[in-house]
Amino acid sequence: MPDVPPVPSTDPAPVPAWPGEQVATDGGTVFLRRTPWTGTEGGRRARALYVHGLGGASTNWTDLAALLAHRVEGYALDLPGFGRSAPPPHGSYSVVGHVRAVEAVLADVAARPGPGHGEPVHLLGNSLGGLVSLLVAVRRPDLVASLTLISPAMPVYRVPPAFDRAIALLLVPGVPALAEKRLRLGAPEDRVRATLEMCFGDPGRVPPARLAEAVEEMRVRDGQAWSGRALTRSMRGLMTSYLRVGRANAWRAARGVRVPALVVWGDRDKLVDPRLAPRLAAALPDARLQVQPGIGHVAMMEAPEETARAVLDLLDEVGGGEPDGAGAAHGTDRPDTSSVGHAAGGGPGGA
Template structure:
């Protein structure tokens, strides 16, 4: 483990009024998922795009989130990446999974399918491993994807991943543990149905951000619009309640299926990002996770909460770029196809 350096690569200015990136449905086993696309823009103005690295990244949101959580980070990383951001089954604009099962394994299969689609897309970077970035539930899913399919993952970035814990965080209601009891998820869905979009957004901002007052008004308005759209989906509350149940159930797994044990098997360069004011996943887990991963870098951002890619997009982007630039061997070099097609291993 080492402290994560920050890349000096010039980045475009952040635009709080930037709308969500457009997207389309991508076929996966049993259906399709909605995936937003952030096109590569290359170096910022004044720098030549000739020979500039052009790689691919996939972004995976957390519980209750959506592909729109990555609008700012994907825009910054577009200096190097063509970006894809997926709506997990039942979230955002994606339909529910087949038979309505919201297990962690199901989310892992869905992300593997999208990764295979992204890697196979024609154009520069086709056939190469993809840079995988996940937050919260999406971070846990991304970790398990990287362990099971290392051939698809060039680097891994985990933003406050929902690693197994055995004490309920204060920000959670202990009633959430009742989701493990048969029949209770249905009651939770009914309760969620009674929460207005405005209440949901206020709660999300209060719990997920280290400094809620600093969230741009335009982002609040976009979140409200998205929550109102989600309120019209008959499966939305079930997706949230049952995914939470699936997450808690995954914490009880032992052996190779346990995420902490899986983390020790990661072999690609990995960046762990955490906010010091994370109220949902204890920041004390950050150094523990970074120490468990053989080739890891750790970035703890002071004053930031659970969604560093939203609240601190620029330092998060610079840490991702520094890892990728280090792996490439020089700041402006793209990986060769031969190297990219080879599963990554721990550096000597």
């Protein structure tokens, strides 16, 4: 199989964010972007759902979705309260609440007419979205064809030093409201650069066009009355979920995943310890592991080509999908990535 050609880091015209629509879920609605399938007649066509991390958005998947579009019709949601999605109707940002939202969207994607109708969907999640996707795969194996986890926010009991105090404060009643106000301090450009420093192994790889998109996304969030609340309360919900024991614990849940899985981790991840990667791969009954040197917390944004290769290998193993296209639109079984930028628009997800 031919290698995916490298992506120029100064690409002047990165792929724009995919369009989307509001879909019903758990009494409310979420925004769902769609990446059209680009294959040609004769190959296989399946569906995929992408789930972003804490503080991220569906736009975090723009580039990876483009690279996989010859193989899957892609869907990426904004979790409740993030991106273009309104806050959850009951005001809860628990992990269980996000799981229910993803389950509803997954069922919606599987039920849509056309090739792939009624078939399980390939589920990909990053950070918080990775943890949520894992729990969804355990709860609804009938809807999941494969599971890809990119630096998932698995429970840890020793957090990064920079987060020690912040996480402790978030668990104190009343403090999250103060944190919501502090999140808006400083210029959007400065806050975006600080986020990139935390989430990327090498922030210098972000093209100027993607940086501009992220800043604009930050400005949009600043105009949403609920954006700070969604971030702080989702973080609090994540930390609370780490205290669960027994069947509700995510490490125990991982052993119950019954679909083929892929674990992707950057060895410069500052938010979730890369040493968890082999542990998670060992816990999953049928897993493959890709550790990316020099890459941080959001491999699908910082290294979309390498991530796409690993995902495509998994999809080739899993098979499935209705015959409808013969590989990439360019006549190979790997995508042409020459016009795909390094980092998707919108803020990258945190933990």
